Structures are given as structure tokens and as C-alpha cells.
Amino acid sequence: MFFTHGLAQQVHVKYYHVRSPIATLYEDLYVISIQDSIISFNSGGTTSAIKKSSKPVSKNYFISKITDNGKTKDFFFTGLNREMKYFIHDNVAKPVWKIDETKTNxxxxxxxxxxxxxxxxxxxTAYFTKELPYSVGPFKFFGLPGVILDVRENNKNFNIWKAEKVELSVDPDINFTPKLDRYPKMNMKEFVEMKEALLHKEMTDIVNSMPQGTKIENGTFQKRPGLEKSFEWETMYAH
Incomplete structure (x- = not known):
């Protein structure tokens, strides 16, 4: 994520990301953010690192810049839909943050x-520090007067990003300009609709294969399990 040009200080934050009840990974925030694709699956109190496939380990790249005087973030990332990887553009609106100066950590x-x-x-809920005065954070979070060092969905034991290391320097050998032209490009709306159309087809096939009379709980296949449960293009026309 871009925030260091023109400043003498550089910042690298390594986050521990609890993505789901069984999957964790690391995310590094520099000028760009890189996610390792080696995921730790937790079971029975033990942890083992398992590669997602036998193919060479790749990275998921997040590249972003703050636009419109800090009101939005242009967020570009590589996303996987089944076996196909895409390069997606998401224009993220600045969250409406409520800051409580009396609650600190x-x-x-x-x-x-x-x-x-x-x-x-x-x-x-997020915790940010003004001692690192850059309006950035992990994933798509931004808009606070300092670096976000911890952010998580309320009342969940996943969708958590917590900083494990902060360095005031950046490795000069890191490739901040990865070649991503080989991936098909689309915007976030197109990517979400493509993924959910495929999921709907798969769920429909499952339901059709069930014995007649099988009851499916209403909404079972409609809920989005991730952090992003609704998008701006959906809420814009909801009224």
C-alpha cells in the first residue's frame, strides 16, 4: 500500500490474519501488501503448514492508493475463482469510523x-496508532489518522488482523512491481457476480440431487461467509 514516498521514514507491518475458523496466514504491509499462500490449518489444538496445492507457492498481491482526497481507496488484487486467477479492481469507500480516545491499548x-x-x-473494531501517522491498515482498511495495528469483526474468532511486527525500514530487494498483466482484468462487481453465479449453480445442482422432500433452511446458500457481506452497488439501490 502506497504511503512512504516523500517521507524519510519507511514502515513494514507484518499481520497475523485469521481468515476463517480453520485457516490463518500472514499479510505484509509495505508499499504493497503481499499475502503468503501457505495456510495453516488448525485442528485438535495442533497446527501444521499445508500448501494449497502441489504447484509452486505463489503470492496474492494487494496494490492500493488513496484517492479522492482520502475518501476512497483504489484497491487492486489478484483473486482466485476455482482454478483461474484474476486481477481485480475494487474502489473502496472510506469507512465511517467512530473514534473513542478513552479506550486505548x-x-x-x-x-x-x-x-x-x-x-x-x-x-x-480497530486499534490504530498516531505514532505512525499514515492512514493505512491491512486488507482494505484505511481512513484513520494512523496505522491500524489490530482490526477484527466483532463477536467472531476469525476475520482478524493483528500486527506481530513493526519495522521502520523496508527490504530493498522486495519486488514492489510484480508482473500481473497475464491475469484477466475485471472490477469487483463483475468478480463477485461471477463467483456467486458459479456457487449458485453448484448449490442448485446439489439441491436437485437430493431426495424429493428434502427441506433446505431458507437462506442457507445465500449468506456470504466472509467479512464483506454487502457492497456499495447493492446498498445504493436498496432504498
């Missing part, structure tokens, strides 16, 4: 302040 030695927001249908 110490994270990696930094004085952090509590903030809450509704991010695309999920209630989240």
Missing part, C-alpha cells in the same frame, strides 16, 4: 486508540 509498544465502523455489512 498497547500493541508492540505503540499507544493505540480504539475505533469502530461498519465495513461492508460487518461491525468491526
Amino acid at each position: 498497547k500493541i508492540l509498544g505503540y499507544h493505540c486508540i480504539k475505533a469502530t465502523a461498519n465495513f461492508r455489512g460487518s461491525e468491526v
